[in-house]
Amino acid sequence: MTNSIAEIEDAACIFVIGSNTTVCHPLIARRIFRAKEKGAKLIVADPRNIHLARFADVAVTHRLGSDVALLNGIMHIIIKNDWHLKTYIQDRTEGFDEFKAVVEAYTPDKVEAITGVVRTDLERMAELYATNSPAALLYTMGITQHTTGVDNVKSCCNIAMLCGNVGVRSGGVNPLRGQNNVQGACDMGGLPNVFPAYQVVTVEGNNKKFAKAWGKELPDQVGYTITDMVQAMLDGKLKALYVIGENPKLSDPDQNHIITAFEKLELLVCQDIFLSETAEQADVVFAAVSVAEKEGTFTNSERRCLKVNKAIDPVGDALTDWEIISRLSTAMGYEMSYEGAEEIFQEMTPLTPSYAGMSYERLGLDGLQWPCPDSQHPGTEFLHANQFARGKGLFHGVEYLDPAEMPDDEYPYFLTTGRTFSHYHTGTMTRVSKNLDAEQKTGYVEIHPRDAEKLALQNGDTVNLTTRRGAIQAPARISEQVKPGLLFVPFHFAENPANALTNSAFDPIAKIPEYKVCAVKIEKAA
Amino acid sequence: MDYKIIPSICSYCGCGCGVLFQVLDGRLTGTLPMKTHPVNQGKLCIKGWNLHEHVISDKRLTSPMVKKDGQLQEASWDEAIRITADRLQAIIKDHGPDSVGVLVSAKITNEENYLAQKFARAVVGTNNVDHCARL
Numbered sequence: 048m049t050n051s052i053a054e055i056e057d058a059a060c061i062f063v064i065g066s067n068t069t070v071c072h073p074l075i076a077r078r079i080f081r082a083k084e085k086g087a088k089l090i091v092a093d094p095r096n097i098h099l100a101r102f103a104d105v106a107v108t109h110r111l112g113s114d115v116a117l118l119n120g121i122m123h124i125i126i127k128n129d130w131h132l133k134t135y136i137q138d139r140t141e142g143f144d145e146f147k148a149v150v151e152a153y154t155p156d157k158v159e160a161i162t163g164v165v166r167t168d169l170e171r172m173a174e175l176y177a178t179n180s181p182a183a184l185l186y187t188m189g190i191t192q193h194t195t196g197v198d199n200v201k202s203c204c205n206i207a208m209l210c211g212n213v214g215v216r217s218g219g220v221n222p223l224r225g226q227n228n229v230q231g232a233c234d235m236g237g238l239p240n241v242f243p244a245y246q247v248v249t250v251e252g253n254n255k256k257f258a259k260a261w262g263k264e265l266p267d268q269v270g271y272t273i274t275d276m277v278q279a280m281l282d283g284k285l286k287a288l289y290v291i292g293e294n295p296k297l298s299d300p301d302q303n304h305i306i307t308a309f310e311k312l313e314l315l316v317c318q319d320i321f322l323s324e325t326a327e328q329a330d331v332v333f334a335a336v337s338v339a340e341k342e343g344t345f346t347n348s349e350r351r352c353l354k355v356n357k358a359i360d361p362v363g364d365a366l367t368d369w370e371i372i373s374r375l376s377t378a379m380g381y382e383m384s385y386e387g388a389e390e391i392f393q394e395m396t397p398l399t400p401s402y403a404g405m406s407y408e409r410l411g412l413d414g415l416q417w418p419c420p421d422s423q424h425p426g427t428e429f430l431h432a433n434q435f436a437r438g439k440g441l442f443h444g445v446e447y448l449d450p451a452e453m454p455d456d457e458y459p460y461f462l463t464t465g466r467t468f469s470h471y472h473t474g475t476m477t478r479v480s481k482n483l484d485a486e487q488k489t490g491y492v493e494i495h496p497r498d499a500e501k502l503a504l505q506n507g508d509t510v511n512l513t514t515r516r517g518a519i520q521a522p523a524r525i526s527e528q529v530k531p532g533l534l535f536v537p538f539h540f541a542e543n544p545a546n547a548l549t550n551s552a553f554d555p556i557a558k559i560p561e562y563k564v565c566a567v568k569i570e571k572a573a
Numbered sequence: 574m575d576y577k578i579i580p581s582i583c584s585y586c587g588c589g590c591g592v593l594f595q596v597l598d599g600r601l602t603g604t605l606p607m608k609t610h611p612v613n614q615g616k617l618c619i620k621g622w623n624l625h626e627h628v629i630s631d632k633r634l635t636s637p638m639v640k641k642d643g644q645l646q647e648a649s650w651d652e653a654i655r656i657t658a659d660r661l662q663a664i665i666k667d668h669g670p671d672s673v674g675v676l677v678s679a680k681i682t683n684e685e686n687y688l689a690q691k692f693a694r695a696v697v698g699t700n701n702v703d704h705c706a707r708l
Contacts, residue, residue: 227582320633321633364636
């Protein structure tokens with residue numbers, strides 16, 4: 048997030064696109080309701096008729112995967128009405144003219160044809176977003192999990208810059224992080240191209256800095272992303288995979304493809320707190336501890352580094368992840384010996400400029416938001432206050448492209464996937480909880496009443512869902528949360544694995560798979 | 574009776590809500606919202622209120638395991654670490670460091686992520702490090 052969670056409640060307008068906020072980020076949704084109480088306008092755009100839409104001033108259900116067209120259409124209207132913030136664009140951005148030329152072609156008629164959103168709604172969205180300042184834009188995987196994920200994000204940035212909403216309090220472009228420490232995993236260099244704090248591995252100075260700190264020569268070529276790794280396993284290039292706290296067998300797209308890839312490995316090592324579906328296939332499983340059994344820090348969506356404290360002793364012989372890594376490393380001839388998590392934190396901060404001013408003592412109960420470059424720095428509430436990271440904000444003219452797979456005669460429905468309110472990701476943590484399991488015990492497929500009638504389906508009837516990649520069975524849930532022609536399957540449930548169906552086609556830059564759109568066939572089970 | 578409350582952070586979504594773990598005689602018995610926390614201000618969602626339940630689940634792994642004769646069997650830490658280290662080193666020797674991949678995690682701490690990528694880069698010698706941010 049460029050901005051902070053607390054700031055949301057003081058926004059004059061909130062634009063939520065591709066985020067089922069009340070379900071996936073309930074305590075951020077609470078700030079949206081607070082903002083509404085204070086008079087903010089709320090715009091919701093989501094292919095499903097999500098809960099938050101009921102509270103919106105304008106809510107649209109645009110066609111799956113049509114986000115670029117929708118945003119271009121809104122920006123077209125903003126520019127036509129001269130609502131854009133010209134001084135901001137002139138002082139703080141570049142590339143506006145080229146961008147404007149692209150958006151020019153996205154007339155309401157054209158956009159309605161692609162997105163299904165009518166002109167009056169487009170106009171209302173444009174007016175609300177552009178004339179209520181500051182406006183905060185919130186999104187999640189509904190924007191990113193597409194073959195055009197990067198284009199979608201660029202479009203979100205375009206509209207925020209167009210109305211001067213980046214670098215202001217209660218504005219911003221705010222991706223809400225889906226997992227407790229996705230932000231931290233990225234910040235700590237858990238990516239194939241960067242060291243901690245996004246210091247690029249191919250830059251000689253960075254490489255030397257870390258080589259010196261770690262006393263070891265380091266590789267200077269960018270490595271494989273998770274998406275590349277699967278292909279490299281299938282090609283026989285990747286022989287060993289060490290998986291820490293993840294369950295790719297359920298969470299990756301095109302499950303049959305993943306299972307074949309794992310079978311080709313010489314060594315699969317899993318480190319987890321449960322015997323996940325992935326761990327079941329492993330050669331070695333390391334038993335790790337849960338959040339309640341360790342010290343350390345998580346960094347939340349708003350870049351706030353927060354202290355986690357040990358409440359109980361480890362279960363059985365389980366060890367903290369850092370102890371396991373240290374032992375393995377030492378066994379491989381590179382000694383790692385730390386007294387505790389704090390010593391690792393103290394090794395990390397001088398190498399990580401955005402965390403350099405942090406210490407466990409300073410974090411306290413409230414944490415600190417990066418960048419926090421020195422020990423006197425109070426942390427940073429919102430980014431890009433005076434200038435963008437690159438100097439001037441760059442507009443990108445982005446053309447709409449269809450998703451990789453569109454419905455056809457054989458696979459006539461759109462399929463999208465997501466979370467439910469009581470479960471989390473692949474369900475390893477929530478399905479073992481009595482209370483959460485009681486809320487939702489199985490997977491299901493949401494289908495519009497009109498489609499259900501066509502297929503003579505009653506609520507709870509078992510249906511077969513088939514895509515070009517695989518097939519699953521699930522009970523039907525007849526619901527107006529989806530539009531006719533669209534089906535939704537939650538991805539928490541191993542017995543109805545949504546990712547047996549999803550498409551592994553990915554964004555060429557971000558390598559993010561298109562979980563949110565594919566074409567599917569539905570039949571009543573015999 | 575020894576009752577403690579330990580401040581910590583919820584490990585579900587990216588909100589980062591402050592929680593208080595309730596510990597009675599060394600057993601985790603409940604999760605409460607932290608009233609003063611800047612993110613959640615004394616509130617939690619259904620997942621947060623039940624955060625302790627996955628911790629105390631009887632399905633937790635309590636020991637490392639090694640596959641023998643096609644079956645995962647409980648092993649000692651020394652054995653599990655030794656087998657992994659030997660096999661990783663053999664693979665690195667035969668096929669080079671880039672034949673190894675490490676998936677770090679959005680579930681583990683910053684300290685552990687830092688160490689995991691250090692392990693990949695400095696110990697294995699590869700930049701094949703990624704995690705589920707895309708997934």
